[in-house]
Amino acid sequence: MAYALTEALLAMRRSKLTALATIGSLTVFMFLLGLFLTLHTNLSAVADGIRQRVQIEAFLADGVGPEEAEELTGQIAALDPVETVTYVDKDSALAVFREHFGDETLQALDHNPLPASLKIELRENHRTFDRVEEAARRIGELAGVAEVEYGRRWLSRLDALLSAVSLATLAISLILAVCTVLLVATTIRLAFHARRQAVEIMQLVGANRRLITAPFLIEGALYGLMGGLLGVILAGLLFLAVSRYLAGLRFVPAPLLLGLVVLAMLLGALGSLLSLRRAGWR
């Protein structure tokens, strides 16, 4: 292991230009991936925040009394996706309205025009557009419910945006992963070519296959590791610079960052493996 590491580092030092070009490119790859993951993290956070506040309001028909409202509450609470149901009677609705808009607005009227309503919160895993819509439809069909409201437009856009960004992040990750593997494979092929005499000598003096190929595998993994680390650091620096102006911005969670670096290392090793396999060594 120590031998393979020494050989790998020696090889990288001998072909500095190739090594730098490879590490540089991998750094850019990982940096881009870091940016996309950051974007995704933040959008997810924003979306989660909005979802937390999603609720359905069921306005009750005029003439629905407190007893019927209570019965409705029971029916709605029994629905599977529903977490809580809160009854807001006409007087409370008026109080809330006054609080927000002042006393004057409604003074011209001699009666309270605001309907009683039920505020319904759904369980957390039901707060996506489709589920909310479905729940709202079922609630709307209940007798005594005049109208149902929920952040329909908002929610559908948010979900569409989020799935688009998830898809884009996934696609870009895949493309960058493939690029990483191919780039390292090419570099290792060059390295293998440059050291074919050494390889031949090793073969003839009885070095076993593992010992001959280990330095190349480690070289590939090192490229991945360095590119991954540098890319993450660069993305982190950019994040720090930007977050000065955008408060509340989140960076990719640490475990994911670590995973990214480890992944880059594994991809590098995979690239080497690919190259060695093509050369008939694995």
Add this chain to the structure above:
Amino acid sequence: MTEQPILEIDGVSKIYDGKWAALQEVSLRLSRGEFALLVGPCGAGKTTLMRLICGQERPTAGTIRVAGRDVGGMKNSQLPALRRRLGIVFQDGKQLADRTIFENIAFVLRATGTRKKELTKRAVKALTLVGLAHKSRCLPGQLSGGEQRKAAIARAIVNKPFLLLADEPTGNLDPAASREILDLLTRINRFGTTVLLATHDTNLVRELDHRRIELLAGRLSQG
């Protein structure tokens, strides 16, 4: 019971692409401790025979046994173990140009899993034997042709082989340097290593009192 020969070659042929016969029906034996000369003009099949012995190539027909083990039938994964017990001096020296003479030897020892402590000791010992201890820090390019061959020999014997294969170790050397190489190989042979030396230079080995195996157009020539 006589002692088992170190090298037994029985009816070996090597035919390339189904038509180019490099070796035909070659049979020979080397006893332990022997020094044999494999002579013949260029293209007679000397190098092919060497390559077959160390398992770089497989015979088309016949068997090759080194210390009783069938080389031609070995799996690729078994070859390393065999090669660790063989010393090979290549036709072109095959030194890594970017490493010192010492590093070139150390590289071989490391590649075969020698411990670090042992490594320096053995490398220095091998270099001392060939008389190059004082040049261990030189790069191959800084040595004369003769010295480069000696370095190659040092590398070949560092793993204490029981059979040393030397393919044209005196090629491109002047007579004086060639003599030194032959003396060196003779000395190594006296320490107990079996030596098979291939050369096309019949003048050089004329005065040597060793067993002579002659190859001509891929066949052993009688007499």
